[in-house]
Amino acid sequence: MTCIPKATTMPERHSPRRTRSSKLYQWLTSSVGAGISGLTAAFYLAKKAPGLPVTIYDSSPRVGGWIRTRHFETNKGKVEFESGPRTIRPVGDAFLVTTDIVTKLGIGDRLLLMTSHCAAARRRYIYYPDKLTCVPTGILSWDLSEPLFKGVFTGIIREPFRPGRPKEVTDEPVASWVSRRVHPNVAQNMVGAMLHGIYAGDVDQLSMKTLFPNLWRLEGDHGSVIRSFFKFSGVRKCPASDWRLRRELVPLLRWHLNSFKKENAMMVSFIGGMEVLTRSLKAYLEKSSNIRFRLNTPVKSLVKKYSSIQIHTTNNMPPAEFSHVISTLPAPITSSLLPAPIPSLSIVESVTVQVVNLYFQNPNLVPVRGFGYLIPKTVASELNPEQALGVIFDSETSLPADLADIWREVPVEAPGTKLTVMMGGHYWKGRTTYPNDGEALQNARNLIKRHLGIVDFPALMQVSTQVNAIPQYTVGHHDRMAFGHELLRMYFNGRLAVAGSSYSGVGINDCTRSAYEVVRDLLEVGKPGGLKEEDWTGLHKFSGEEEIQSIPIGEFSQSFGV
Numbered sequence: 001m002t003c004i005p006k007a008t009t010m011p012e013r014h015s016p017r018r019t020r021s022s023k024l025y026q027w028l029t030s031s032v033g034a035g036i037s038g039l040t041a042a043f044y045l046a047k048k049a050p051g052l053p054v055t056i057y058d059s060s061p062r063v064g065g066w067i068r069t070r071h072f073e074t075n076k077g078k079v080e081f082e083s084g085p086r087t088i089r090p091v092g093d094a095f096l097v098t099t100d101i102v103t104k105l106g107i108g109d110r111l112l113l114m115t116s117h118c119a120a121a122r123r124r125y126i127y128y129p130d131k132l133t134c135v136p137t138g139i140l141s142w143d144l145s146e147p148l149f150k151g152v153f154t155g156i157i158r159e160p161f162r163p164g165r166p167k168e169v170t171d172e173p174v175a176s177w178v179s180r181r182v183h184p185n186v187a188q189n190m191v192g193a194m195l196h197g198i199y200a201g202d203v204d205q206l207s208m209k210t211l212f213p214n215l216w217r218l219e220g221d222h223g224s225v226i227r228s229f230f231k232f233s234g235v236r237k238c239p240a241s242d243w244r245l246r247r248e249l250v251p252l253l254r255w256h257l258n259s260f261k262k263e264n265a266m267m268v269s270f271i272g273g274m275e276v277l278t279r280s281l282k283a284y285l286e287k288s289s290n291i292r293f294r295l296n297t298p299v300k301s302l303v304k305k306y307s308s309i310q311i312h313t314t315n316n317m318p319p320a321e322f323s324h325v326i327s328t329l330p331a332p333i334t335s336s337l338l339p340a341p342i343p344s345l346s347i348v349e350s351v352t353v354q355v356v357n358l359y360f361q362n363p364n365l366v367p368v369r370g371f372g373y374l375i376p377k378t379v380a381s382e383l384n385p386e387q388a389l390g391v392i393f394d395s396e397t398s399l400p401a402d403l404a405d406i407w408r409e410v411p412v413e414a415p416g417t418k419l420t421v422m423m424g425g426h427y428w429k430g431r432t433t434y435p436n437d438g439e440a441l442q443n444a445r446n447l448i449k450r451h452l453g454i455v456d457f458p459a460l461m462q463v464s465t466q467v468n469a470i471p472q473y474t475v476g477h478h479d480r481m482a483f484g485h486e487l488l489r490m491y492f493n494g495r496l497a498v499a500g501s502s503y504s505g506v507g508i509n510d511c512t513r514s515a516y517e518v519v520r521d522l523l524e525v526g527k528p529g530g531l532k533e534e535d536w537t538g539l540h541k542f543s544g545e546e547e548i549q550s551i552p553i554g555e556f557s558q559s560f561g562v
Helices: 022-026 036-048 095-105 152-161 174-181 184-199 213-222 225-229 240-262 275-286 331-336 437-452 477-492 508-523 553-557
Strands: 029-032 054-057 069-074 077-082 111-115 125-127 132-134 235-239 265-270 291-294 299-304 309-313 320-322 324-327 349-360 372-374 388-393 417-425 460-472 496-498 548-552
Touching (some): 029 036, 029 309, 036 054, 036 095, 036 275, 036 508, 069 460, 077 349, 077 417, 077 460, 095 275, 095 508, 125 184, 152 184, 152 225, 174 184, 174 213, 184 372, 184 388, 213 235, 235 240, 240 508, 240 548, 275 291, 309 324, 324 508, 349 437, 388 437, 417 437, 437 460, 477 496, 496 508
Parallel strands (some): 029 054, 029 324, 125 372
Antiparallel strands (some): 069 077, 111 265, 125 132, 235 548, 299 309, 309 320, 349 460, 372 388, 388 417
């Protein structure tokens, strides 16, 4: 593991000039929700429009949403538990926004990189059918005798010769698409396990068009994903929104992106835990005179007035009036606050995940090294009666003692074994009651005894039941969001927009990107190339076919500056 040196302050983008945006400084804007999306929206409003008053509402007394780090003291040192996300993948266009935030906050020196040399980055496992199988990282590491890999190579070889999808098919389950193009075993066992880890979702229900838009587009354009790679035209097709993000942020972040490549970073976390990011955002915003927090203040309703929106809260205070509101609450909650609920937002499903953190004093309990393992739903029920989704080997991603010496305010991690067991997800759809803490602990212990042979009793434990935590983009999600865009523009005429995990991705990078774009689009309304005022909803990209740009290969390959 390697720490990146402290980030150099990068030049800021210019805020809108008063002569061009005098109306901007008459706005009062609110962000409803103080998770990573709401904090990011407020951060970019503060950066790009420093004279704009912003109020942040949240029903919780704390910020950060599902991002939560807790530290426990033992006689051998501290133990750090993450009940939410614990790493960020430093890839993709969305990561540009997260990098920009880290750079501007000056917390680049707290980044902890897991390079390709780390076991956590090199080795990931899938439990199938009754044992751990290492997921290959290269062509020579495939063991075709393993049942997990049945159908992989024959499916890939045959993919170019399979018929394309009928034009009338506008979406389909991920399992259906992968089964058509590759093999049913690959769909259910490998892809199904992966989606357990990302969405805690069912591969037979999640939308291919939404989760894997590039693969969906390539099949639609060329009839085959593999055939598309052989149709070289000297250009690379890229969604216009992705290309715009690169043009906006890469020039500011070139040094940092080169650092990630030089270190061969595979995953990123923070020294002190993931909550370093949200706490740093809050600290920055609290120093801004125009930013106000209204924590412990549940929003009861959003009422549209002629040219504003009133926010009514449950604390019996007079309603507050704002020119624009960004809701980063889950889509069904946002819909419930409106005078007329928007059906396509109301029916966005979410699943509940129970997270059990375990710490054992014995440092050598896990029989293999790596990031952890995922469990597809095809595993026999008697081998997974707990309905677990996967297990993370947290010991592999902890801060090494030599780096802890650098950060004296971060105590050395106690030696031992740390695990996180995740249970529930789509298995618990329709449930209204969940295992209590004692039952959850016993379920987790039973699972790791069966799969890993661990019989020790944990010295520390933590149970977090995260109700409706992860949105599910089921088949038809794209079209439902397009309809949601139309209703938002009709009802609110560019006064209310949405962002966050309910719409375009559930990861930290996805959330920061959605918040960045909704703020950027707000500040560019009515300008050349900007949105019409009524189209500011946060969902406009779902309306119609997304614009695809053809970028010369040379320009595309240099777009990350590496």
